[in-house]
Amino acid sequence: MDLADEGGIDAVSMRKLGQRLGVEAMALYRHVRDKDDLLDGLADIVLREIEPPEGDPDWRTALRGQVLGARAIMVRHPWAPGLLVERGTAGPAALDRIEAVLATLFGAGFSVDLAHHALHVLSSRIFGFSQDLFDDSPRGREPGPMPPADRYPNVEVMARAASHEGGLGYCDDDVEFAFGLDLILDGLERLRG
Amino acid sequence: MDLADEGGIDAVSMRKLGQRLGVEAMALYRHVRDKDDLLDGLADIVLREIEPPEGDPDWRTALRGQVLGARAIMVRHPWAPGLLVERGTAGPAALDRIEAVLATLFGAGFSVDLAHHALHVLSSRIFGFSQDLFDDSPRGREPGPMPPADRYPNVEVMARAASHEGGLGYCDDDVEFAFGLDLILDGLERLRG
DNA sequence: ACCTGAACACCGTTCAAGT
DNA sequence: ACCTGAACACCGTTCAAGT
Numbered sequence: 001m002d003l004a005d006e007g008g009i010d011a012v013s014m015r016k017l018g019q020r021l022g023v024e025a026m027a028l029y030r031h032v033r034d035k036d037d038l039l040d041g042l043a044d045i046v047l048r049e050i051e052p053p054e055g056d057p058d059w060r061t062a063l064r065g066q067v068l069g070a071r072a073i074m075v076r077h078p079w080a081p082g083l084l085v086e087r088g089t090a091g092p093a094a095l096d097r098i099e100a101v102l103a104t105l106f107g108a109g110f111s112v113d114l115a116h117h118a119l120h121v122l123s124s125r126i127f128g129f130s131q132d133l134f135d136d137s138p139r140g141r142e143p144g145p146m147p148p149a150d151r152y153p154n155v156e157v158m159a160r161a162a163s164h165e166g167g168l169g170y171c172d173d174d175v176e177f178a179f180g181l182d183l184i185l186d187g188l189e190r191l192r193g
Numbered sequence: 194m195d196l197a198d199e200g201g202i203d204a205v206s207m208r209k210l211g212q213r214l215g216v217e218a219m220a221l222y223r224h225v226r227d228k229d230d231l232l233d234g235l236a237d238i239v240l241r242e243i244e245p246p247e248g249d250p251d252w253r254t255a256l257r258g259q260v261l262g263a264r265a266i267m268v269r270h271p272w273a274p275g276l277l278v279e280r281g282t283a284g285p286a287a288l289d290r291i292e293a294v295l296a297t298l299f300g301a302g303f304s305v306d307l308a309h310h311a312l313h314v315l316s317s318r319i320f321g322f323s324q325d326l327f328d329d330s331p332r333g334r335e336p337g338p339m340p341p342a343d344r345y346p347n348v349e350v351m352a353r354a355a356s357h358e359g360g361l362g363y364c365d366d367d368v369e370f371a372f373g374l375d376l377i378l379d380g381l382e383r384l385r386g
Numbered sequence: 387a388c389c390t391g392a393a394c395a396c397c398g399t400t401c402a403a404g405t
Numbered sequence: 406a407c408c409t410g411a412a413c414a415c416c417g418t419t420c421a422a423g424t
Protein backbone atom coordinates (compact mmCIF):
# COMPACT_ATOMS: atom_id res chain seq x y z
CA MET A 1 0.00 0.00 0.00
CA ASP A 2 2.87 2.37 0.76
CA LEU A 3 4.39 1.58 -2.62
CA ALA A 4 1.07 2.21 -4.38
CA ASP A 5 0.46 5.46 -2.51
CA GLU A 6 3.90 6.70 -3.41
CA GLY A 7 4.20 5.66 -7.03
CA GLY A 8 0.85 4.38 -8.25
CA ILE A 9 -0.18 0.81 -8.79
CA ASP A 10 2.60 0.18 -11.31
CA ALA A 11 5.13 0.81 -8.57
CA VAL A 12 3.88 -2.34 -6.87
CA SER A 13 6.19 -4.91 -8.41
CA MET A 14 7.48 -8.05 -6.78
CA ARG A 15 10.99 -6.73 -7.13
CA LYS A 16 10.29 -3.32 -5.62
CA LEU A 17 8.27 -4.83 -2.81
CA GLY A 18 11.09 -7.22 -2.04
CA GLN A 19 13.52 -4.35 -1.98
CA ARG A 20 11.28 -2.40 0.39
CA LEU A 21 11.18 -5.39 2.69
CA GLY A 22 14.92 -5.93 2.50
CA VAL A 23 14.59 -9.21 0.69
CA GLU A 24 14.91 -10.64 -2.81
CA ALA A 25 11.73 -10.64 -4.90
CA MET A 26 11.69 -14.41 -5.07
CA ALA A 27 11.36 -14.66 -1.31
CA LEU A 28 7.83 -13.27 -1.57
CA TYR A 29 6.65 -16.43 -3.26
CA ARG A 30 6.91 -18.20 0.03
CA HIS A 31 4.16 -15.93 1.41
CA VAL A 32 1.99 -15.25 -1.60
CA ARG A 33 1.05 -17.49 -4.48
CA ASP A 34 1.29 -14.96 -7.28
CA LYS A 35 1.22 -11.28 -7.88
CA ASP A 36 -2.53 -11.73 -8.33
CA ASP A 37 -2.74 -13.08 -4.82
CA LEU A 38 -0.82 -10.09 -3.55
CA LEU A 39 -3.09 -7.61 -5.33
CA ASP A 40 -6.17 -9.40 -3.99
CA GLY A 41 -4.75 -8.81 -0.56
CA LEU A 42 -4.11 -5.17 -1.31
CA ALA A 43 -7.68 -4.70 -2.54
CA ASP A 44 -8.92 -6.27 0.67
CA ILE A 45 -6.80 -4.00 2.83
CA VAL A 46 -8.13 -0.79 1.26
CA LEU A 47 -11.73 -1.85 1.74
CA ARG A 48 -11.02 -2.54 5.39
CA GLU A 49 -10.21 1.13 5.86
CA ILE A 50 -13.86 1.98 5.43
CA GLU A 51 -15.40 2.33 8.85
CA PRO A 52 -18.78 0.89 9.78
CA PRO A 53 -21.62 3.33 10.50
CA GLU A 54 -21.96 4.69 14.00
CA GLY A 55 -25.14 4.92 16.03
CA ASP A 56 -28.43 3.80 14.60
CA PRO A 57 -29.50 6.25 11.92
CA ASP A 58 -32.27 5.65 9.39
CA TRP A 59 -31.37 3.62 6.33
CA ARG A 60 -30.81 6.60 4.13
CA THR A 61 -28.46 8.42 6.47
CA ALA A 62 -26.60 5.21 7.19
CA LEU A 63 -26.11 4.38 3.53
CA ARG A 64 -25.19 7.91 2.59
CA GLY A 65 -22.59 8.04 5.34
CA GLN A 66 -21.11 4.72 4.35
CA VAL A 67 -20.83 5.66 0.72
CA LEU A 68 -19.34 9.06 1.44
CA GLY A 69 -16.88 7.47 3.83
CA ALA A 70 -15.88 4.94 1.21
CA ARG A 71 -15.34 7.70 -1.28
CA ALA A 72 -13.03 9.55 1.11
CA ILE A 73 -10.84 6.47 1.26
CA MET A 74 -10.64 6.26 -2.51
CA VAL A 75 -9.64 9.89 -2.74
CA ARG A 76 -6.78 9.08 -0.39
CA HIS A 77 -5.78 6.06 -2.48
CA PRO A 78 -6.31 7.06 -6.09
CA TRP A 79 -5.04 3.72 -7.37
CA ALA A 80 -7.74 1.80 -5.49
CA PRO A 81 -10.76 2.24 -7.77
CA GLY A 82 -8.86 0.89 -10.74
CA LEU A 83 -7.67 -2.04 -8.69
CA LEU A 84 -11.18 -2.86 -7.50
CA VAL A 85 -12.64 -2.59 -10.98
CA GLU A 86 -9.99 -4.90 -12.33
CA ARG A 87 -10.23 -7.53 -9.62
CA GLY A 88 -13.91 -7.46 -8.76
CA THR A 89 -15.26 -7.55 -5.28
CA ALA A 90 -15.35 -11.14 -4.21
CA GLY A 91 -12.95 -10.82 -1.29
CA PRO A 92 -13.98 -11.01 2.35
CA ALA A 93 -13.75 -7.26 2.93
CA ALA A 94 -16.09 -6.61 0.02
CA LEU A 95 -18.50 -9.21 1.33
CA ASP A 96 -18.45 -7.52 4.72
CA ARG A 97 -19.48 -4.26 3.12
CA ILE A 98 -22.25 -5.83 1.08
CA GLU A 99 -23.50 -7.61 4.18
CA ALA A 100 -23.65 -4.29 6.04
CA VAL A 101 -25.53 -2.57 3.22
CA LEU A 102 -28.02 -5.43 2.97
CA ALA A 103 -28.56 -5.41 6.72
CA THR A 104 -29.42 -1.73 6.49
CA LEU A 105 -31.80 -2.23 3.57
CA PHE A 106 -33.58 -5.26 5.00
CA GLY A 107 -33.78 -3.54 8.36
CA ALA A 108 -35.61 -0.67 6.64
CA GLY A 109 -38.15 -3.01 5.13
CA PHE A 110 -36.78 -3.27 1.61
CA SER A 111 -37.94 -6.37 -0.20
CA VAL A 112 -35.29 -8.86 -1.27
CA ASP A 113 -36.07 -7.86 -4.79
CA LEU A 114 -35.63 -4.14 -4.35
CA ALA A 115 -32.58 -4.57 -2.13
CA HIS A 116 -31.05 -6.58 -4.91
CA HIS A 117 -31.65 -3.86 -7.46
CA ALA A 118 -30.38 -1.28 -5.01
CA LEU A 119 -27.16 -3.19 -4.51
CA HIS A 120 -26.56 -3.24 -8.23
CA VAL A 121 -27.33 0.38 -8.85
CA LEU A 122 -25.30 1.49 -5.84
CA SER A 123 -22.47 -0.99 -6.30
CA SER A 124 -19.81 1.33 -7.61
CA ARG A 125 -20.76 3.90 -5.00
CA ILE A 126 -20.75 1.45 -2.13
CA PHE A 127 -17.11 0.89 -2.90
CA GLY A 128 -16.44 4.57 -2.98
CA PHE A 129 -16.21 5.61 -6.56
CA SER A 130 -18.59 6.34 -9.35
CA GLN A 131 -16.11 6.45 -12.18
CA ASP A 132 -16.50 10.08 -12.85
CA LEU A 133 -15.33 9.69 -16.35
CA PHE A 134 -15.47 13.02 -17.91
CA ASP A 135 -13.03 15.59 -16.76
CA ASP A 136 -14.50 18.93 -15.93
CA SER A 137 -12.38 20.97 -13.75
CA PRO A 138 -8.75 20.80 -14.83
CA ARG A 139 -7.62 19.70 -11.38
CA GLY A 140 -3.91 19.59 -11.71
CA ARG A 141 -3.86 18.36 -15.28
CA GLU A 142 -2.48 20.57 -17.98
CA PRO A 143 -5.26 22.83 -19.29
CA GLY A 144 -5.10 21.18 -22.69
CA PRO A 145 -6.34 22.64 -25.92
CA MET A 146 -9.91 23.87 -25.59
CA PRO A 147 -12.06 21.82 -27.96
CA PRO A 148 -12.97 23.83 -31.07
CA ALA A 149 -16.23 25.67 -30.40
CA ASP A 150 -17.59 25.14 -33.88
CA ARG A 151 -17.43 21.37 -33.65
CA TYR A 152 -18.64 21.23 -30.08
CA PRO A 153 -21.03 24.14 -29.58
CA ASN A 154 -22.87 22.56 -26.64
CA VAL A 155 -19.70 21.51 -24.89
CA GLU A 156 -18.56 25.08 -25.36
CA VAL A 157 -21.69 26.43 -23.68
CA MET A 158 -21.17 24.21 -20.69
CA ALA A 159 -17.47 24.85 -20.40
CA ARG A 160 -18.08 28.57 -20.50
CA ALA A 161 -20.70 28.31 -17.76
CA ALA A 162 -18.38 26.15 -15.69
CA SER A 163 -15.48 28.58 -15.87
CA HIS A 164 -17.72 31.56 -15.17
CA GLU A 165 -17.30 32.50 -11.54
CA GLY A 166 -20.48 31.79 -9.61
CA GLY A 167 -22.15 30.12 -12.57
CA LEU A 168 -21.18 26.51 -12.20
CA GLY A 169 -18.54 27.63 -9.76
CA TYR A 170 -19.57 24.88 -7.41
CA CYS A 171 -18.58 22.31 -9.98
CA ASP A 172 -16.78 20.05 -7.64
CA ASP A 173 -16.33 16.32 -7.80
CA ASP A 174 -17.66 15.86 -4.29
CA VAL A 175 -20.80 17.82 -5.06
CA GLU A 176 -21.41 15.85 -8.23
CA PHE A 177 -20.84 12.59 -6.43
CA ALA A 178 -23.37 13.53 -3.77
CA PHE A 179 -25.84 14.70 -6.40
CA GLY A 180 -25.75 11.35 -8.13
CA LEU A 181 -25.99 9.48 -4.87
CA ASP A 182 -29.02 11.46 -3.72
CA LEU A 183 -30.71 10.97 -7.06
CA ILE A 184 -30.43 7.22 -6.59
CA LEU A 185 -31.45 7.29 -2.95
CA ASP A 186 -34.50 9.40 -3.87
CA GLY A 187 -35.46 6.83 -6.45
CA LEU A 188 -35.06 3.94 -4.05
CA GLU A 189 -37.08 5.72 -1.40
CA ARG A 190 -39.91 6.20 -3.84
CA LEU A 191 -39.84 2.58 -4.95
CA ARG A 192 -39.84 1.40 -1.38
CA GLY A 193 -43.01 3.33 -0.65
CA MET B 194 -8.36 -4.04 -31.32
CA ASP B 195 -8.10 -7.55 -32.76
CA LEU B 196 -5.30 -8.31 -30.33
CA ALA B 197 -7.34 -7.00 -27.40
CA ASP B 198 -10.45 -8.90 -28.45
CA GLU B 199 -8.48 -12.10 -28.73
CA GLY B 200 -6.29 -11.95 -25.65
CA GLY B 201 -7.38 -9.06 -23.47
CA ILE B 202 -5.69 -5.71 -23.08
CA ASP B 203 -2.44 -7.27 -21.89
CA ALA B 204 -2.09 -8.95 -25.25
CA VAL B 205 -1.66 -5.51 -26.77
CA SER B 206 2.10 -5.13 -26.58
CA MET B 207 4.31 -3.28 -29.00
CA ARG B 208 6.09 -6.50 -29.80
CA LYS B 209 2.94 -8.53 -30.45
CA LEU B 210 1.40 -5.74 -32.49
CA GLY B 211 4.53 -5.51 -34.58
CA GLN B 212 4.44 -9.23 -35.15
CA ARG B 213 0.79 -9.07 -36.21
CA LEU B 214 1.71 -6.37 -38.71
CA GLY B 215 4.71 -8.28 -39.97
CA VAL B 216 7.17 -5.77 -38.65
CA GLU B 217 9.56 -5.29 -35.77
CA ALA B 218 8.15 -3.61 -32.66
CA MET B 219 10.49 -0.68 -33.02
CA ALA B 220 9.01 0.21 -36.39
CA LEU B 221 5.79 1.26 -34.64
CA TYR B 222 7.54 4.21 -33.07
CA ARG B 223 7.58 5.86 -36.45
CA HIS B 224 3.74 5.97 -36.37
CA VAL B 225 2.96 6.38 -32.71
CA ARG B 226 4.75 8.33 -30.02
CA ASP B 227 4.41 5.84 -27.17
CA LYS B 228 2.34 2.95 -26.11
CA ASP B 229 0.17 5.54 -24.37
CA ASP B 230 -0.45 7.18 -27.69
CA LEU B 231 -1.42 3.83 -29.15
CA LEU B 232 -3.86 3.08 -26.34
CA ASP B 233 -5.41 6.53 -26.67
CA GLY B 234 -6.06 5.65 -30.28
CA LEU B 235 -7.56 2.32 -29.31
CA ALA B 236 -9.89 4.00 -26.80
CA ASP B 237 -10.99 6.41 -29.49
CA ILE B 238 -11.70 3.62 -31.95
CA VAL B 239 -14.00 1.74 -29.58
CA LEU B 240 -16.04 4.83 -28.84
CA ARG B 241 -16.49 5.42 -32.55
CA GLU B 242 -18.35 2.12 -32.79
CA ILE B 243 -21.25 3.66 -30.91
CA GLU B 244 -23.81 4.77 -33.45
CA PRO B 245 -25.63 8.09 -33.22
CA PRO B 246 -29.36 8.03 -32.49
CA GLU B 247 -31.77 7.63 -35.41
CA GLY B 248 -34.85 9.69 -36.06
CA ASP B 249 -35.92 12.39 -33.64
CA PRO B 250 -37.18 10.78 -30.46
CA ASP B 251 -37.82 12.59 -27.21
CA TRP B 252 -34.80 13.21 -24.98
CA ARG B 253 -35.42 10.24 -22.78
CA THR B 254 -35.77 7.71 -25.55
CA ALA B 255 -32.77 9.17 -27.34
CA LEU B 256 -30.58 9.04 -24.28
CA ARG B 257 -31.72 5.60 -23.28
CA GLY B 258 -31.02 4.25 -26.76
CA GLN B 259 -27.59 5.82 -26.85
CA VAL B 260 -26.61 4.43 -23.50
CA LEU B 261 -27.91 0.95 -24.25
CA GLY B 262 -26.13 1.00 -27.58
CA ALA B 263 -22.89 2.02 -25.90
CA ARG B 264 -23.28 -0.79 -23.44
CA ALA B 265 -23.69 -3.34 -26.22
CA ILE B 266 -20.33 -2.25 -27.60
CA MET B 267 -18.66 -2.71 -24.23
CA VAL B 268 -20.09 -6.19 -23.88
CA ARG B 269 -18.48 -6.99 -27.21
CA HIS B 270 -15.15 -5.54 -26.07
CA PRO B 271 -14.78 -6.46 -22.41
CA TRP B 272 -11.38 -4.81 -22.17
CA ALA B 273 -12.80 -1.42 -23.17
CA PRO B 274 -14.31 -0.18 -19.88
CA GLY B 275 -11.04 -0.70 -18.06
CA LEU B 276 -9.19 1.12 -20.79
CA LEU B 277 -11.59 4.06 -20.69
CA VAL B 278 -11.47 4.30 -16.91
CA GLU B 279 -7.71 4.31 -16.97
CA ARG B 280 -7.27 6.85 -19.74
CA GLY B 281 -10.19 9.18 -19.14
CA THR B 282 -12.39 10.54 -21.85
CA ALA B 283 -10.65 13.53 -23.31
CA GLY B 284 -10.26 12.19 -26.84
CA PRO B 285 -12.25 13.44 -29.81
CA ALA B 286 -14.58 10.44 -29.92
CA ALA B 287 -15.52 10.98 -26.28
CA LEU B 288 -16.13 14.67 -26.94
CA ASP B 289 -18.39 13.77 -29.84
CA ARG B 290 -20.47 11.64 -27.53
CA ILE B 291 -20.69 14.30 -24.86
CA GLU B 292 -21.64 16.86 -27.47
CA ALA B 293 -24.47 14.61 -28.67
CA VAL B 294 -25.78 14.05 -25.15
CA LEU B 295 -25.67 17.77 -24.38
CA ALA B 296 -27.46 18.59 -27.63
CA THR B 297 -30.24 16.22 -26.59
CA LEU B 298 -30.48 17.66 -23.10
CA PHE B 299 -30.40 21.32 -24.14
CA GLY B 300 -32.87 20.55 -26.92
CA ALA B 301 -35.24 19.19 -24.29
CA GLY B 302 -35.02 22.37 -22.27
CA PHE B 303 -32.59 21.26 -19.58
CA SER B 304 -30.84 24.14 -17.89
CA VAL B 305 -27.07 24.33 -18.24
CA ASP B 306 -26.92 23.56 -14.58
CA LEU B 307 -29.04 20.44 -14.64
CA ALA B 308 -27.48 19.22 -17.88
CA HIS B 309 -24.14 19.47 -16.18
CA HIS B 310 -25.28 17.39 -13.23
CA ALA B 311 -26.88 14.91 -15.61
CA LEU B 312 -23.66 14.52 -17.53
CA HIS B 313 -21.81 13.68 -14.35
CA VAL B 314 -24.33 11.24 -13.00
CA LEU B 315 -24.70 9.54 -16.36
CA SER B 316 -21.05 9.69 -17.33
CA SER B 317 -20.12 6.07 -16.81
CA ARG B 318 -23.35 4.98 -18.49
CA ILE B 319 -22.91 7.27 -21.46
CA PHE B 320 -19.75 5.39 -22.20
CA GLY B 321 -21.49 2.09 -21.88
CA PHE B 322 -20.67 0.65 -18.52
CA SER B 323 -21.72 1.21 -14.98
CA GLN B 324 -18.99 -0.74 -13.28
CA ASP B 325 -21.22 -3.45 -12.05
CA LEU B 326 -18.85 -4.35 -9.34
CA PHE B 327 -20.39 -7.06 -7.39
CA ASP B 328 -20.69 -10.42 -9.00
CA ASP B 329 -24.06 -11.98 -8.77
CA SER B 330 -24.60 -14.60 -11.31
CA PRO B 331 -21.56 -16.82 -11.64
CA ARG B 332 -21.31 -16.17 -15.38
CA GLY B 333 -18.51 -18.43 -16.42
CA ARG B 334 -16.43 -17.95 -13.31
CA GLU B 335 -15.82 -20.85 -11.03
CA PRO B 336 -18.69 -21.10 -8.55
CA GLY B 337 -16.32 -20.41 -5.69
CA PRO B 338 -16.90 -21.26 -2.07
CA MET B 339 -20.28 -19.98 -0.95
CA PRO B 340 -19.67 -17.38 1.76
CA PRO B 341 -20.37 -18.82 5.21
CA ALA B 342 -24.02 -18.16 6.02
CA ASP B 343 -23.37 -17.39 9.66
CA ARG B 344 -21.03 -14.55 8.90
CA TYR B 345 -23.11 -13.19 6.05
CA PRO B 346 -26.75 -13.93 6.85
CA ASN B 347 -28.16 -11.18 4.63
CA VAL B 348 -25.96 -12.07 1.69
CA GLU B 349 -27.18 -15.60 2.19
CA VAL B 350 -30.81 -14.52 1.99
CA MET B 351 -30.20 -12.70 -1.24
CA ALA B 352 -28.13 -15.42 -2.81
CA ARG B 353 -30.80 -17.96 -1.97
CA ALA B 354 -33.48 -15.78 -3.55
CA ALA B 355 -31.33 -15.26 -6.62
CA SER B 356 -30.73 -18.95 -7.18
CA HIS B 357 -34.39 -19.81 -6.58
CA GLU B 358 -36.03 -20.32 -9.93
CA GLY B 359 -38.53 -17.55 -10.62
CA GLY B 360 -37.54 -15.60 -7.53
CA LEU B 361 -34.78 -13.34 -8.73
CA GLY B 362 -34.53 -15.52 -11.80
CA TYR B 363 -34.42 -12.44 -13.93
CA CYS B 364 -31.21 -11.39 -12.29
CA ASP B 365 -29.45 -10.38 -15.42
CA ASP B 366 -26.80 -7.75 -15.92
CA ASP B 367 -28.76 -6.12 -18.71
CA VAL B 368 -31.85 -5.84 -16.57
CA GLU B 369 -29.88 -4.35 -13.69
CA PHE B 370 -28.18 -1.92 -15.99
CA ALA B 371 -31.50 -0.74 -17.37
CA PHE B 372 -32.96 -0.50 -13.86
CA GLY B 373 -30.21 1.83 -12.77
CA LEU B 374 -30.44 3.87 -15.93
CA ASP B 375 -34.20 4.33 -15.57
CA LEU B 376 -33.82 5.30 -11.95
CA ILE B 377 -31.51 8.11 -12.98
CA LEU B 378 -33.63 9.17 -15.93
CA ASP B 379 -36.69 9.26 -13.66
CA GLY B 380 -34.83 11.51 -11.28
CA LEU B 381 -33.70 13.85 -14.02
CA GLU B 382 -37.18 14.04 -15.47
CA ARG B 383 -38.55 15.07 -12.11
CA LEU B 384 -35.86 17.70 -11.59
CA ARG B 385 -36.49 19.09 -15.03
CA GLY B 386 -40.15 19.69 -14.25
C1' DA C 387 10.51 7.96 -45.22
C1' DC C 388 10.46 3.74 -43.14
C1' DC C 389 12.43 -0.29 -40.97
C1' DT C 390 16.04 -3.23 -38.36
C1' DG C 391 19.44 -4.96 -34.66
C1' DA C 392 21.45 -4.49 -30.67
C1' DA C 393 21.09 -2.81 -26.30
C1' DC C 394 19.15 -1.13 -21.71
C1' DA C 395 16.41 -1.30 -17.80
C1' DC C 396 12.73 -3.27 -16.35
C1' DC C 397 8.88 -7.17 -15.52
C1' DG C 398 6.76 -12.12 -13.26
C1' DT C 399 8.05 -16.61 -12.32
C1' DT C 400 10.74 -21.32 -12.09
C1' DC C 401 13.91 -24.09 -9.99
C1' DA C 402 17.74 -25.85 -7.72
C1' DA C 403 20.52 -24.64 -4.13
C1' DG C 404 21.76 -22.80 0.16
C1' DT C 405 21.12 -22.05 5.75
C1' DA D 406 10.99 -22.86 7.24
C1' DC D 407 12.76 -19.24 4.77
C1' DC D 408 15.78 -17.01 1.51
C1' DT D 409 19.14 -16.55 -2.63
C1' DG D 410 21.19 -16.80 -7.51
C1' DA D 411 20.80 -17.83 -11.87
C1' DA D 412 17.89 -18.29 -15.50
C1' DC D 413 13.79 -17.78 -18.74
C1' DA D 414 10.52 -15.44 -21.32
C1' DC D 415 8.63 -11.47 -21.54
C1' DC D 416 8.05 -5.92 -21.40
C1' DG D 417 8.73 -0.48 -23.36
C1' DT D 418 12.03 2.34 -25.34
C1' DT D 419 16.69 4.39 -27.21
C1' DC D 420 19.83 4.87 -30.70
C1' DA D 421 22.70 4.19 -34.46
C1' DA D 422 22.52 2.01 -38.62
C1' DG D 423 20.64 0.35 -42.77
C1' DT D 424 17.58 0.89 -47.55
